[in-house]
Amino acid sequence: MKRKLVIIGAGMASGRALEHLLEADADGFDITLFNAEPRGNYNRIMLSPVLSGEKSYEEIVTHDADWYAAHGVTCRFGEKVLRVDRDRKVVVGENGEVPYDQLIFGTGSSAFIVPVPGHDLPGVVAFRDLEDTTAMTNASGTPGGRAVVIGGGLLGLEAAAALRMRGMEVTVLHIASHLMERQLDPAAGYLLKKDLERRGITVLLEASTKEIVGEGRAQQVNLADGTELPCDIVVMAVGIRPAVALAQDSGLDCGRAIKVDAQMRTSDPNVFAVGECVEFNGNLFGLVAPLYDQAKVLAATLTGAEATFAMKELSTKLKVTGCDLFSAGDFAEGDTREDIVFRDPGRGIYKRLVIEGDRLIGAVMYGDTADGNWFFGLIKDGTDISEMRETLIFGPAFQGGAPVDPMAAVAALPPEAEICGCNGVCKGTITQAIAGGATTLDDIRATTKASASCGTCTGLVEQVLAVTLGDDFVIPAAKGICGCTDLTHEDVRRLIKSQELKSQEAVWQELGWSTRNGCHVCRPAINFYLLADWPLDYKDDRQSRFVNERNHANIQKDGTYSVVPRMWGGVTTPDELRAIADAADKYNVPMVKVTGGQRIDLLGVSKDDLPAMWADLNDAGLVSGHAYSKGLRTVKTCVGSQFCRFGTQDSTGLGIRLEKILWGSWTPHKVKLGVSGCPRNCAEATCKDVGIICVDSGFEISVAGAAGMEVKETEPLAKVATEDEAVEYTTAFVQLYREHARYLDRPYKWVAKVGLDWVVDQIADAAARRALVDRFEISQSVYRTDPWAEHARPSERPAWQPLADLTLEAAE
Amino acid sequence: MSWIDIGHIDDIPLRGARTVKTHSGCIAVFRTSDAEVFATGNACPHKGGPLSEGIVHGTRVTCPLHNMVFDLATGQAQGADTATIATYPVRIEEGRLLLDAAALSPSQAAA
Incomplete structure (x- = not known):
């Protein structure tokens, strides 16, 4: 007698189980198949090509009506199951009951819909079934149609690429800081984003959807940051949820999904489950490989054979034509591991292997995934790779590989990449000059003017010569920033500008960094270069800052901090002094000291107290003095014409005005100014980075002084008649320094390298000077704020305390 | 091993660190990537610098006081330096950070 088998859900997992079952025992079962969708089993993974138009629905059908008929399967499609008794x-189905001896749940999963306002408007679809796909196809029929895809994971990106192929304007919103963060690391995520943008898809990262609005249907998506995105359709692809309501109502043991044992049996011995609705040992499943394994085990269990389901390593590939990525194993979690990183900026290739002990445990690849399956094999088999460790990253075909070319980044530059910013010379012009007979740096300078002005691009010009001439040109030894790169600071600065590199990941990849995310030497420098060159595009990264700048206070040798409030131009008030005295008392400050920069230092404050102390000082109108930053420190002034019998101008007023313009700005190293009201120079302006001496006829501005390990008098920049001009020249000089100097060079060192004449030329030109001031103002629209106020906010304060205090637990 | 819940992974900034107070001194918990954490002693063996305040790069940290670099997995100083810092088992379970309770025992600190 045949056993009565009922299957709820005609998806890929239950469909595969059915195939195995009929293969093993074609006549053993009387099978009834329920499906809520009004059709049988089709290859859901291939919905992306259907959406893009590369395939038709008919081509992805796995089991058609003839197949079910031939195998004697009773189909109840389009009928919902009401309950299981x-x-x-x-x-119990909508059209009547079916008895079973054995029952299989293959209810799959449903799309997770973010419950933002408007999520239930027509025009908001998931990307799960053929209905969703049809809705998207219809929307793409609108000429100039716009789609917003919420979710930058595997499914969302496939939908985005497909809609783009159908001619829609597509924007992808992703909540994390890089795409596919579960499968990719930031470097591969960066390359993927770049590829998608190249095909016309807009990608917004760290984008939080606030609401979907529209008259009767979805017409616009509004983000938390105020961005408004008009659209014709919204695709939600943020994740899936196992469909377990029916199983729960039936009283089966469920966690996040239906719990099964290694034989796919639920808490009821006659009830089984398979596919995305399954929870096994706390794991859920979304990729197809383990689902097919489950189907095989289930069929074996039902036919009385021995089979056991086990978790396996998984690999991921994205089905978007032209985006070549691969990830496998575990590359983000663990204790004792080592990275091998390989980057080829010219070909857009990134590979990272993660090794633990003598085994490969994870691999991420982008651009060239040919060796993916070989690496995946090593991961799955736990192969001992100690013998081939050195050349492992080059793949199976390449043992004993060539060294990585240190000039790869420059070799990869396109001809239109600008090498010399002063004279607007691009790489192609230089290679043409070389083709025309130039063989030395001097030849290039004579024929193209490249590196003939400030000279900071000399290293790049030499590399272009070396790449083009090969062994005929020997590069004078230049020192890379650190062990992560052979490029110098000047090279990197130039390339960040000319190649429009606007993120750390872009720098690491396009300039061929040999490490995952730099080191303590290069990262603060790159962080500064990026924020100085792209103030509106790049966000300052606190984790790339030295402790003092991250904590907005100077760390002392005992781990305490010093707090220095700003005193504009060195002027204070009785109220400010009282507030400082009160703070010193309240937080038991062991030392109060007057600094050389005309303000007061409170030394010996513990980190826990910083935010509260800042809040108290803020209440009295005091802000951070940035005594800790590579930025504007102080503007030292004398009392000037207001009180002094020798004063020629209001030096105090000018100093305050300059400080209020310049404060908060980040610079390559610290910047100190002095403004003296007469040539007696009481503010000691002539050993500052910028010194202004007031005279009867105006203001003498001099720059590049030093009073540290070296002592050096300033050199004249300009003499101007009005205070406004003095401010303009000073601001322009600070901006020029920000744009050109290498990180940790004080102005006097930078001026010595580029030459005072070059600096004077840049500032003397009225249009160039105003452009510098304008760019400084753009940057200051972001950075002219008090960091103390930001971190003193109640929401920020827990981050300044220890993560946990276990001293109580330990005592118990 | 018994594990103590010390907080959520997102309480630690990416490429940053937080401290955990214990009777045997402060432990630094580092987050080197989205789901990768390490726990070590917080004090640099050189001059006691707070390692949790250092710049985190790859799976290393640089001491904020004098730039000594430590591998977080092994605790070994890098380059010419030879010192070692204590390392403690820590793991992530559904976003929670779990620290090995043995890290709290005074004998561990004395070792």
Whole structure:
């Protein structure tokens, strides 16, 4: 007698189980198949090509009506199952009951819909079934149609690429800081984003959807940061949820999904589950490989054979034509591991292997995934790779590989990449000059003017010569920033500008960094270069800052901090002094000291107290003095014409005005100014980075002084008649320094390298000077704020305390 | 091993660190990538610098006081330096950070 088998859900997992079952025992079962969708089993993974138009629905059908008929499967498609009565062993459908001996849940999963306002408007679809796909196809029929895809994971990106192929304007919103963060690391995520943008898809990262609005249907998506995105359709692809309501109502043991044992049996011995609705040992499943394994085990269990389901390593590939990525194993979690990183900026290739002990445990690849399956094999088999460790990253075909070319980044530059910013010379012009007979740096300078002005691009010009001439040109030894790169600071600065590199990941990849995310030497420098060159595009990264700048206070040798409030131009008030005295008392400050920069230092404050102390000082109108930053420190002034009998101008007023313009700005190293009201120079302006001496006829501005390990008098920049001009020249000089100097060079060192004449030329030109001031103002629109106020906010304060205090637990 | 819940992974900034107070001194918990954490002693063996305040790069940290670099997995100083810092088992379970309770025992600190 045939056993009565009922299957709820005609998806890929239950469909595969059915195939195995009929293969093993074609006549053993009387099978009834329920499906809520009004059709049988099709290859859901291939919905992306259907959406893009590369395939038709008919081509992805796995089991058609003929197949079900031929195998004697009773199909109840389009009919919902209302409940399961396990006592009577019947499944109750909308059109009547079906008794079972054995029952399989293959209910799959449903799309997770973010419950933002407007999520239920027509025009908001998931990307799960053929209905969703049809809705998207219809929307793409609108000429100039716009789609917003929420979710930058595997599914969302496939939908985005497909809609783009159908001619829609597509924007992808992703909540994390890089795409596919579960499968990719930031470097591969960066390359993927770049590829998608190249095909016309807009990608917004760290984008939080606030609401979907529209008259009767979805017409616009509004983000938390105020961005408004008009659209014709919204695709939600943020994740899936196992469909377990029916199983729960039936009283089966469920966690996040239906719990099964290694034989796919639920808490009821006659009820089984397979696919995305399954929870096994706390794991859920979304990729197809383990689902097919489950199907095989389930069929074996039902036919009385021995089979056990086990978790395996998984690999991921994205089905977007032209985006070549691969990830496998575990590359983000663990204790004792080592990275091997390989980057080829010219070909857009990134590979990272993660090794633990003598085994490969994870691999991420972008651009060239040919060796993916070989690496995946090593991961799955736990192969001992100690013998081939050195050349492992080059793949199976390449043992004993060539060294990585240190000039790869420059070799990869396109001809239109600008090498010399002063004279607007691009790489192609230089290679043409070389083709025309130039063989030395001097030849290039004579014929193209490249590196003939400030000279900071000399290293790049030499590399272009070396790449083009090969062994005929020997590069004078230049020192890379650190062990992560052979490029110098000047090279990197130039390339960040000319190649428009606007993120750390872009720098690491396009300039061929040999490490995952730099080191303590290069990262603060790159962080500064990026924020100085792209103030509106790049966000300052606190984790790339030295402790003092990250904590907005100077760390002392005992781990305490010093707090220095700003005193504009060295002027204070009785109220400010009282507030400082009160703070010193309240937080038991062991030392109060007057600094050389005309303000007061509170030394010996513990980190925990910083935010509260800042809040108290803020209440009295005091802000951070940035005594800790590579930025504007102080503007030292004398009392000037207001009180002094020798004063020629209001030096105090000018100093305050300059400080209020310049404060908060980040610079390559610290910047100190002095403004003296007469040539007696009481503010000691002539050993500052910028010194202004007031005279009867105006203001003498001099720059590049030093009073540290070296002592050096300033050199004249300009003499101007009005205070406004003095401010303009000073601001322009600070901006020029920000744009050109290498990180940790004080102005006097930078001026010595580029030459005072060059600096004077840049500033003397009125249009160039105003452009510098304008760019400084753009940057200051972001950075002219008090960091103390930001971190003193109640929401920020927990981050300044220890993560946990276990001293109590330990005592118990 | 018994594990103590010390907080959520997102309480630690990416490429940053937080401290955990214990009777045997402060432990630094580092987050080197989205889901990768390490726990070590917080004090640099050189001059006691707070390692949790250092710049985190790859799976290393640089001491904020004098730039000594430590591998977070092994605790070994890098380059010419030879000192070692204590390392403690820590793991992530559904976003929670779990620290090995043995890290709290005074004998561990004395070792």
